[in-house]
Amino acid sequence: MAGLANALAVDGTEMTKPLANAAIYFALDGYDPAAKGINGRRVAGESFLNGYLDHAHADEVVSLTHGLRDARHFSAIVARRAGHRRVRSVMLDRAQEIAPLDVLSYPSPAIGRECWRRSEYGSAAYAICGVTHTIATRLFMQSMVEMRTAPQMPWDAVICTSRSALDALTLQMDLIDQNLAARFRGTAPPRPLMPIIPLGITCDDFARNPAAGAALRHRLGIGKDDIACAIVARLSVAEKFDPLPLFIALSRAQAEVGRRFHLMLYGKFGDARSREVFLRGAATLMPGVGFHVIDGSVAEDRLATLSGADIFLFPIDNVQETFGLAPVEAMAAGLPLIVTDWDGMKDTVPPEVGIRVPTEMPPQGVSARLGRRLYGETDSYPQFCTQLSALTRVDLGALVRALVQLGSDPALRARMGAAGQARARAVYDWAAVLPQMQALWGEQAAMVAHARATGQGEPPVPAHQFPPLPLPGLYFRSFPTRVARDPGRRFVALPADDLPAPEALLDLRNYEAANRLIEPRSQITATLAALRQAGPQGATPDDLVAATAIPLASVWRCLFWLMKYGLAE
Known part of the structure; x- marks a missing residue:
């Protein structure tokens, strides 16, 4: 990847910028008009993905997704369009695993939330590259305020698809920065890169x-x-x-x-x-x-x-x-x-x-x-x-x-x-447009590398200090009678002859109807089986990790579900 280059004419002289790959933030809603309905954003997203698969200089195709369903959709699209390409999917809650890639391509200009998500790993973990679509909604304009107050860094970018889009975003950022500077008596942080690169077609x-x-x-x-x-x-x-x-x-x-x-x-x-x-x-x-x-x-x-x-x-x-x-x-x-x-x-x-x-x-x-x-x-x-x-x-x-x-x-x-x-x-044509995007990604990757080398990035933000959505167990700490704090606490399985099996209880509660189950059924039943195996002396969460190979946080979630229904104490 680092050896690829794109020659760009600037004021009549040739300059070379490295062509870099980027992980693609993928949710089906942004890329499949056939499945989700035709609108400009989805048509453009589908066209971009096809153009990327046809023309990108990339050793592998990497997606960042919400879960396995979107990952499977992404892999199927790649297989149909470019079956020769190697595919890798990364889950959104482990975004740092897009490495060795240094850029995330995001299908919206509203990158503020992604800047906050990145902060768990440090602001120089990777750069984010958004792109303008509709900019007239109230939510979009509010998102620009949120971006300027988020840990957005100068190596992030928002591609403007037209001069009109650039003018609108520049005006709003002027207003935001003037307000921030006046209110906090300081200097607004550096803005993202905002190059003009058009949408492409095949x-x-x-x-x-x-x-x-x-x-x-x-x-x-x-x-x-x-x-x-x-x-x-x-x-x-x-x-x-x-x-x-x-x-x-x-x-x-x-x-x-x-x-x-x-x-x-x-x-x-x-x-x-x-x-x-x-x-x-x-x-x-x-x-x-x-x-x-x-x-x-x-x-x-x-x-x-x-x-x-x-x-x-x-x-x-x-x-x-x-x-x-x-x-x-x-x-x-x-x-x-x-x-x-x-x-x-x-x-x-x-x-x-x-x-x-x-x-x-x-x-x-x-x-x-x-x-x-x-x-x-x-x-x-x-x-x-x-x-x-x-x-x-x-x-x-x-x-x-x-x-x-x-x-x-x-x-x-x-x-x-x-x-x-x-x-x-x-x-x-994407053959002409995509090299411009990869050259931008190369510029962003170089800026990220320089920031890491010189310590310019902001340090990681621990989960308990995350401002946009504080740790739920911390944020709601005053709601319950108490919050469990003892890592050495022992748990035991309770007699449950009057209760159906855990699988039947899960069927009754039917978390799957909302597509949300705290842990897989297999982990809940495995945790209960390990507790029963431990006998009356019980087991600590660490004991259960050793017995089941289930991660510690998952064990805690399983234990509290079992206690909720009288299967453990």
Whole structure:
């Protein structure tokens, strides 16, 4: 790993950064849209994992998981995608075992909790690398405050997927640090690294399929000379875009071009209200335009939609969007784009591949009330997004002109599509993006190594001094009559002729229904058997460890469960 390198051009000079591997924090919710439901975060997570398995320079693939179920899911994904790679899984409560890796890749920008989790081993145990997705929720913004008050170190990183995301995070960190410095009369700690690295895609997954596109057009009744416009997105008026301005623009563009337009929407409605707005809005505002909703749960229709379209549209007016992965996928399929001049699309869509339609928000103070209502939970996140969307203007005249321009000029569509395809391959394919991430991990690993060598890291935080969640036995010490303190205490098995066997008691209590059993049944029964074997003189917890090879903490938990049900004393 240390011998691999990536040449990066900086101000015209070549510099070499080591390419480093990272352990991947894996929970199925962040990586499997098929199992957990399609949203941008999961689609991006699945794409990242596939791109990593295809292109990472790594001796082994390491996951950090909550438990064996997620570890098995991870191993199955690796086996399907890259069966030649060696896999190792580490449980979350033993995170230091990701060594010799020095970086943890975390699928969220909210790394504060992971910084605290790391503190058990010392802040230089490894570096953490998060990545931005949606940054508009109250919980996300609160997590940035928590990160700056957590033991976050300068070798940690939050990848910003766009300049807009970087600007937003920088602004909030300025506010947080100003407040910390003023309140505590000191200097705020160093910030994490915040490089701009885009989300990636596997371009080959979006290679145009003309036969599938033609079949879809035929199925929908879209004529050869008609202009098919496609949108691939979650169909939510609260958390994606307001479709009504687009419907108005399509109707006006169709009248001006003199050819029939069609709008193909591939996705799933976010809720019943969104369905009503889309369906009634289309019927009312663009009755002459073809309108087709394509089920987003049919995976093969995604590529068919992109293959059958003439133009890809992404008229986002919602702060839920941060990067905009769908336009990059459409570029890979060779489609010209009409997008809003909004967040990540300011970076991804230059003039040669598409048209960006101007957007405008009102003066900054106008939305202050909306922020206060979100923070106080008077308004939900969808309500917050809906209201900001209602105050965001998409230049309707410019949108009509863009539709007319591309709708009237097939040669321009072809040139933009070809340019987009080349740009997607050169800039956004994982073959181009992943080396940037590994170079960042290499930089982080070097910083961690330097911190260890020079003693810059913070020492480990013992469990009884852990501020975010104090040791439960310590935190709740005033609740019970007493807390067991004598390690030499002897325990005996009690007669239990009037009780069912421990397995039957466990069946009655059914801890498994909540997926939480303090210890495996086998350890509980083994502890009881060892107590019975010890006879009336009993046994200490250390004696039981020697007799059963069960860890000491587990023995204590088994003993207290047995005492709870009158099986031991």
